[in-house]
Amino acid sequence: MTQAELRLCSLLLQEHFGEIVEKVGNSLLRTGPRPLRLLVGDTGLLPDQVKKALCVLIQHNLVRYEAQPRGSVEYEARSERILRILRYPRYIYTAKTLYGDPGELLVEELLLHGHLSMSRAVARVADRLTETMEDGKTVDYSEVSGTFVRLADTHFIQRCPMVPESPRSAKAPPPPAPALAIAEKDAYVVPRLSLVGKGKRRHSCDEEEEGERKAKRQKQEGGTSESPPDDGIYWQVNLERFHQHFRDQALVSAVASRMDQTSSEVVRTMLRMSEVTTASGASHTQPLSSNEIFRSLPAGYNIGKQALDQYLALLADDPLEFVGKSGDSGGGTYTVSILWGELGVPGPETFPSSGTMFGSRCARIFRLLLRKKHLEQKQVEDFAMIPAKEAKDMLYRMLSENLVSLQEIPKTPDHAPSRTFYLYTVNVTAAARMLLHRCYKSVANLMERRQHEMRENKRLLEKSQRVEAILASMQATGAEAAQLHEVEEMITGPERQQLETLKRNVNKIDASENQVDETIFVLESFIESTMKKP
Amino acid sequence: GRGRGRGRGQMTFNVEAVGIGKGDALPPPTLQPSPLFPALERRAAPLPGGEEGEYMLALKQELRRAMRGLPYFVKPGAPRRDIERYSDKYQLSSPVDSAIDWNPDWRRLPRELKIRGRRLRKGRTAPLVPKQHVALDKEETIKKLESLEKKEEEVTSEEEEEKEEEEEGKEEEEEEYDEEEHEEETDYVLSYFDNGESFGPDSDDNGDEAVY
Numbered sequence: 001m002t003q004a005e006l007r008l009c010s011l012l013l014q015e016h017f018g019e020i021v022e023k024v025g026n027s028l029l030r031t032g033p034r035p036l037r038l039l040v041g042d043t044g045l046l047p048d049q050v051k052k053a054l055c056v057l058i059q060h061n062l063v064r065y066e067a068q069p070r071g072s073v074e075y076e077a078r079s080e081r082i083l084r085i086l087r088y089p090r091y092i093y094t095a096k097t098l099y100g101d102p103g104e105l106l107v108e109e110l111l112l113h114g115h116l117s118m119s120r121a122v123a124r125v126a127d128r129l130t131e132t133m134e135d136g137k138t139v140d141y142s143e144v145s146g147t148f149v150r151l152a153d154t155h156f157i158q159r160c161p162m163v164p165e166s167p168r169s170a171k172a173p174p175p176p177a178p179a180l181a182i183a184e185k186d187a188y189v190v191p192r193l194s195l196v197g198k199g200k201r202r203h204s205c206d207e208e209e210e211g212e213r214k215a216k217r218q219k220q221e222g223g224t225s226e227s228p229p230d231d232g233i234y235w236q237v238n239l240e241r242f243h244q245h246f247r248d249q250a251l252v253s254a255v256a257s258r259m260d261q262t263s264s265e266v267v268r269t270m271l272r273m274s275e276v277t278t279a280s281g282a283s284h285t286q287p288l289s290s291n292e293i294f295r296s297l298p299a300g301y302n303i304g305k306q307a308l309d310q311y312l313a314l315l316a317d318d319p320l321e322f323v324g325k326s327g328d329s330g331g332g333t334y335t336v337s338i339l340w341g342e343l344g345v346p347g348p349e350t351f352p353s354s355g356t357m358f359g360s361r362c363a364r365i366f367r368l369l370l371r372k373k374h375l376e377q378k379q380v381e382d383f384a385m386i387p388a389k390e391a392k393d394m395l396y397r398m399l400s401e402n403l404v405s406l407q408e409i410p411k412t413p414d415h416a417p418s419r420t421f422y423l424y425t426v427n428v429t430a431a432a433r434m435l436l437h438r439c440y441k442s443v444a445n446l447m448e449r450r451q452h453e454m455r456e457n458k459r460l461l462e463k464s465q466r467v468e469a470i471l472a473s474m475q476a477t478g479a480e481a482a483q484l485h486e487v488e489e490m491i492t493g494p495e496r497q498q499l500e501t502l503k504r505n506v507n508k509i510d511a512s513e514n515q516v517d518e519t520i521f522v523l524e525s526f527i528e529s530t531m532k533k534p
Numbered sequence: 535g536r537g538r539g540r541g542r543g544q545m546t547f548n549v550e551a552v553g554i555g556k557g558d559a560l561p562p563p564t565l566q567p568s569p570l571f572p573a574l575e576r577r578a579a580p581l582p583g584g585e586e587g588e589y590m591l592a593l594k595q596e597l598r599r600a601m602r603g604l605p606y607f608v609k610p611g612a613p614r615r616d617i618e619r620y621s622d623k624y625q626l627s628s629p630v631d632s633a634i635d636w637n638p639d640w641r642r643l644p645r646e647l648k649i650r651g652r653r654l655r656k657g658r659t660a661p662l663v664p665k666q667h668v669a670l671d672k673e674e675t676i677k678k679l680e681s682l683e684k685k686e687e688e689v690t691s692e693e694e695e696e697k698e699e700e701e702e703g704k705e706e707e708e709e710e711y712d713e714e715e716h717e718e719e720t721d722y723v724l725s726y727f728d729n730g731e732s733f734g735p736d737s738d739d740n741g742d743e744a745v746y
């Protein structure tokens with residue numbers, strides 16, 4: 001793990017789970033898997049605190065554990081999963097676009113709690129939806145559980161590995177840690193539940209009703225003291241599936257920008273058809289016949305079969321090889337190539353960062369080198385149409401940042417410098433890693449700056465919160481406008497300005513963090529795909 | 535060799551091949567670490583705005599706020615006071631390190647992580663579950679004897695109800711429920727009790743509540 005990754009993980013843990021969890025996570029990240037007592041010694045925290053922190057981390061899938069042969073249990077932090085915390089807003093927003101509000105809230109609850117059982121998740125989401133509706137209306141559980149089932153069917157959520165059910169004899173001591181496992185085929189099976197109920201609204205004003213509700217609830221619990229019907233079956237968000245979706249989105253927009261809207265729709269349809277049939281590391285989708293594609297096109301697109309075939313042929317012929325032809329049955333079968341690597345699909349999208357770092361001309365040189373692989377100094381100047389002096393300067397700057405590298409090609413066996421070719425080249429994977437490292441650093445810096453801004457203005461923030469609380473309570477009890485105005489005056493003009501500036505800055509920093517995370521996603525996917533190549 | 539002495543600045547390979555012509559001034563050597571905030575040569579591109587960006591921004595801030603309120607945000611326990619005060623018994627319990635405020639499925643976790651259930655009093659070190667009644671007994675002998683049995687029953691029934699509550703029922707309500715039980719331990723209405731510490735430093739001429 002690089003320092004930058006460590007620092008970012010640390011900040012993420014601290015911001016979302018507090019300092020105790022951060023300390024425990026840090027210790028695990030820096031020194032690797034260890035048992036509980038070493039952790040306690042290393043962090044200097046109380047044993048109970050460490051246990052609590054570990055429970056939280058395991059609940060959220062950030063730490064895994066393994067029983068060792070000698071009876072102790074080792075804990076290991078999952079750094080790549082911790083970094084995903086940065087992407088939570090994107091997951092939730094995607095769920096919203098695909099499945100509306102119930103989908104959004106379901107994914108949000110699952111992310112907030114790590115994992116939940118279906119009954120609890122549905123109940124919570126129904127309650128939350130009910131809160132936002134007008135008085136008197138409630139949300140039925142069936143609506144929410146319908147969305148839940150759809151999320152499971154499209155693999156956006158999955159079941160957590162289960163506790164083994166094998167009954168142990170009373171004499172054998174239970175293992176120190178359960179070995180959780182789940183078969184692939186069971187991972188998306190929704191248990192048959194009949195969840196009946198409606199969302200409940202929280203009433204804070206009507207005490208009598210609350211007392212009555214409490215009595216009713218106690219009665220309910222007295223009666224149904226058995227565990228909920230889906231006890232032991234927990235669900236978590238399937239991050240890989242979301243990543244697949246993001247990647248599909250990127251592909252479709254790349255096709256759209258290169259060709260036209262219709263071809264991008266064709267590709268989108270093909271990708272949608274192969275959503276659940278494509279293995280996560282595959283380089284191509286399953287072959288789809290053009291008849292199938294024609295049938296699955298969205299209703300609005302009434303292009304003829306002939307036109308579809310033409311589009312497919314065009315896509316297949318394109319040098320970037322988005323779509324490949326894999327056979328002729330059924331009117332021609334086609335696959336979509338989803339490997340980031342060969343295409344330079346990352347090229348036009350992410351390596352503009354070299355443009356912003358160094359300027360658009362450097363970006364031009366960079367793209368040139370990407371395409372032509374190896375070029376001499378002179379050739380760079382010629383092809384890029386940039387004067388020699390500037391080209392030299394830019395090349396050296398990029399060289400010093402390790403975005404480009406020099407390749408020696410000796411003409412003679414003694415590698416004499418005067419008789420050797422020196423070619424500039426781009427090592428894409430190395431450049432990608434370097435950029436990724438910078439991204440991690442950027443996000444960590446952004447987070448620190450944001451926390452600094454909040455700390456600096458802490459007093460003012462607290463004051464404004466108090467004033468808001470007073471205002472809210474006064475409004476609830478029906479105060480007059482004059483009194484409200486008086487309370488508002490407690491925050492002076494310049495202070496308001498300060499608060500405005502603070503809010504603007506914090507928003508900007510947060511938006512930047514989201515933005516950098518998008519780049520991180522592309523770079524990480526790219527690097528991962530290069531590592532998977534046989 | 536290094537470019538010292540004769541032929542200053544010579545390198546092992548022919549620099550002309552890389553494009554440094556004869557007599558071209560090389561940039562001066564760097565003698566210090568790069569500055570902490572290097573000068574920005576060009577402004578960064580503007581952030582993409584739009585509905586999606588705005589919504590994700592709001593989501594992000596909302597998530598941060600929400601996670602602080604969840605029991606997964608582990609706050610350190612209240613620092614121990616220097617002197618044990620009479621009012622400690624009657625205050626609503628602040629987060630105790632040993633309490634776990636949510637109910638994980640203990641079957642999925644290693645056994646060593648299991649933290650005993652809520653302690654009734656801060657600062658007790660005796661292990662709870664098997665010995666709960668015994669330890670309570672010890673404490674209770676100091677208190678009013680007639681309420682001993684009543685308290686025990688209350689404790690055991692509280693434990694059972696706690697367990698039932700934990701299996702179904704929501705987190706917020708569970709906390710409310712527990713606090714109610716805590717409140718019932720004393721005869722006093724806790725909100726009336728004011729230990730005087732929230733006043734300013736010059737409130738009490740006697741200084742601290744003296745403990746004899």
